[in-house]
Amino acid sequence: MKDKLRSQGWFGKKGKDGFIYRAWMKNQGIPDYEFRDKPVIGICNTWSELTPCNAHFRELAESIKRGVSEAGGFPVEFPVMSLGETLIKPTAMLYRNQVSMDVEESIRANPVDGVVLMCGCDKTTPSLVMGACSVNLPTLVVSGGPMLTGKFKGRDIGTSDIWRFNDAVRAGEMSQEDLTVSEACMCRSRGHCAVMGTASTMASMVESLGLSLPENAAIPAADSRRKVLAQMSGIRIVEMVKENLRLSDILTREAFENSIITNAAIGGSTNFIIHLLAIAGRIGVPLTLNDFDKLSASIPFIANIQPSGKYFMEDLYYAGGIPAVMKEIDRFLHGKCITVNGKTMRENYDTAECYNREIISTADKPFNPVSGVAILKGNLCENGAVIKPSAATPALMKHSGKAIVFEDIDDYKKRIDLPDLDVDETSILVLKNVGPIGYPGMPEVGNMALPKKLLAKGIHDLVRISDGRMSGTGFGTVILHASPEAALGGNFAVVQTGDVISLDVSKRSLVLEVSAAELEKRKKVWKSSYKKYDRGYVSLYQQHVEQAHLGADMDFLKGSSGSEVSRDSH
Numbered sequence: 272m273k274d275k276l277r278s279q280g281w282f283g284k285k286g287k288d289g290f291i292y293r294a295w296m297k298n299q300g301i302p303d304y305e306f307r308d309k310p311v312i313g314i315c316n317t318w319s320e321l322t323p324c325n326a327h328f329r330e331l332a333e334s335i336k337r338g339v340s341e342a343g344g345f346p347v348e349f350p351v352m353s354l355g356e357t358l359i360k361p362t363a364m365l366y367r368n369q370v371s372m373d374v375e376e377s378i379r380a381n382p383v384d385g386v387v388l389m390c391g392c393d394k395t396t397p398s399l400v401m402g403a404c405s406v407n408l409p410t411l412v413v414s415g416g417p418m419l420t421g422k423f424k425g426r427d428i429g430t431s432d433i434w435r436f437n438d439a440v441r442a443g444e445m446s447q448e449d450l451t452v453s454e455a456c457m458c459r460s461r462g463h464c465a466v467m468g469t470a471s472t473m474a475s476m477v478e479s480l481g482l483s484l485p486e487n488a489a490i491p492a493a494d495s496r497r498k499v500l501a502q503m504s505g506i507r508i509v510e511m512v513k514e515n516l517r518l519s520d521i522l523t524r525e526a527f528e529n530s531i532i533t534n535a536a537i538g539g540s541t542n543f544i545i546h547l548l549a550i551a552g553r554i555g556v557p558l559t560l561n562d563f564d565k566l567s568a569s570i571p572f573i574a575n576i577q578p579s580g581k582y583f584m585e586d587l588y589y590a591g592g593i594p595a596v597m598k599e600i601d602r603f604l605h606g607k608c609i610t611v612n613g614k615t616m617r618e619n620y621d622t623a624e625c626y627n628r629e630i631i632s633t634a635d636k637p638f639n640p641v642s643g644v645a646i647l648k649g650n651l652c653e654n655g656a657v658i659k660p661s662a663a664t665p666a667l668m669k670h671s672g673k674a675i676v677f678e679d680i681d682d683y684k685k686r687i688d689l690p691d692l693d694v695d696e697t698s699i700l701v702l703k704n705v706g707p708i709g710y711p712g713m714p715e716v717g718n719m720a721l722p723k724k725l726l727a728k729g730i731h732d733l734v735r736i737s738d739g740r741m742s743g744t745g746f747g748t749v750i751l752h753a754s755p756e757a758a759l760g761g762n763f764a765v766v767q768t769g770d771v772i773s774l775d776v777s778k779r780s781l782v783l784e785v786s787a788a789e790l791e792k793r794k795k796v797w798k799s800s801y802k803k804y805d806r807g808y809v810s811l812y813q814q815h816v817e818q819a820h821l822g823a824d825m826d827f828l829k830g831s832s833g834s835e836v837s838r839d840s841h
């Protein structure tokens with residue numbers, strides 16, 4: 272292994288270059304022996320006080336370092352841009368690809384032999400995994416873990432309650448004071464959102480892909496066993512370097528299929544699709560939108576976690592976690608896929624036990640036979656759109672209604688609560704220009720709040736369609752990721768208020784009941800209305816981002832450039 276260590280291309284050099292590489296590191300008080308033939312492990316840290324979900328990562332990094340040192344490696348922690356879902360404007364998704372570039376170049380340019388990715392809040396996982404895939408060193412993920420279950424007025428709450436509380440305040444059923452009190456009750460510990468939102472979906476994704484040690488997804492951030500997992504991960508990454516076990520060895524087509532199937536069983540976020548497509552694009556595994564529908568169609572929903580179910584991530588951990596879920600769906604999985612600990616996926620979950628059937632059911636008696644995502648096609652979304660049936664209202668899965676169209680998010684905000692808005696329970700809300708290019712960055716606004724006057728009537732769901740995304744914590748009959756997006760001037764761009772739209776999820780169809788001739792006529796006079804940026808990253812993003820059905824990565828970032836550096840620096 273010694274002559275294979277990439278880091279020795281820096282620290283093992285003699286003369287002026289070796290002096291410079293080592294000497295400046297030594298100003299941190301590092302003894303000489305650390306530079307001699309030890310696997311150097313980069314710990315890619317997304318710690319930031321502006322990413323509250325990852326604010327405990329400095330402490331967690333210490334556990335990883337302890338493990339690396341214990342196994343004979345040399346840990347070096349480095350920061351990358353951190354994406355806090357709640358604070359970053361206009362949307363953290365705009366910067367996912369930028370962070371992936373930061374990660375890729377940071378890994379390649381530096382003397383590291385293996386990498387631990389510290390992921391937590393939603394976009395911190397896909398951005399780090401995407402960047403690492405484009406370098407393809409031995410890599411392992413440690414997630415930060417979910418928050419403890421929120422407690423408010425005697426009941427359990429989590430992030431999905433934001434939408435319920437918001438509707439309740441708008442309907443006059445909850446006071447503003449109670450809403451304020453609920454803030455601290457919901458976020459009462461370190462960690463990311465406590466439901467199967469996007470962060471937990473991403474942590475489950477890395478576990479089901481085989482990129483983390485077993486149990487990574489569900490151990491609460493505040494549970495001391497999270498630190499144990501971090502330390503064990505530190506030990507394991509050193510061994511992975513010795514074994515030269517790389518991302519491309521783990522991320523096979525079968526591993527992606529395992530992840531899609533597991534995501535269906537746990538009712539994971541729709542954002543899973545867009546991020547997994549982007550990761551597949553980096554590592555070079557063919558994956559399409561249809562794969563998600565095809566692979567998840569027969570998978571039962573067996574993890575009773577919000578927003579599709581009732582409980583929280585903490586409960587999932589105590590019930591057996593992702594290994595217990597995967598064991599239940601073993602017959603659908605590729606058990607022989609290799610994982611970061613060197614064992615197969617099946618070896619990892621074979622010994623798992625379910626401790627609570629209220630939380631994890633069997634595949635034969637699921638909480639819902641419907642799971643996963645359905646991919647809709649039709650003239651309103653020629654490249655596809657996405658709906659999460661388990662989070663939708665069954666009665667609305669087949670529905671025709673008149674569209675109420677909002678040209679952009681400002682138009683929506685201006686008009687949604689107007690008393691004279693011609694809306695009823697059969698209406699279909701359509702929101703344009705919240706796609707990757709049009710917004711830009713594809714924000715999570717697809718589960719538009721309903722008009723106050725319908726909420727007052729006790730109506731809590733309508734069919735809603737947009738080219739944007741939805742928070743993994745959201746729910747409702749919400750059709751997302753319509754592609755091509757409105758900014759590109761396709762049929763979705765010319766849908767008008769009053770047009771009839773027909774949805775039939777069982778037939779996977781989403782049809783705008785307007786003649787082709789009329790649509791062509793509208794397109795001839797259509798003018799783009801989205802804001803175009805002419806400098807900086809956002810300009811680059813708008814010019815190169817691909818559509819949602821391809822994963823919304825930038826066209827020039829697909830694939831890998833390996834770990835070779837182009838030139839020596841001196």
Ligand code: FES
Nearest residue numbers: 324392463464470
């Ligand atoms: Fe960070 Fe939900 S806001 S995971």
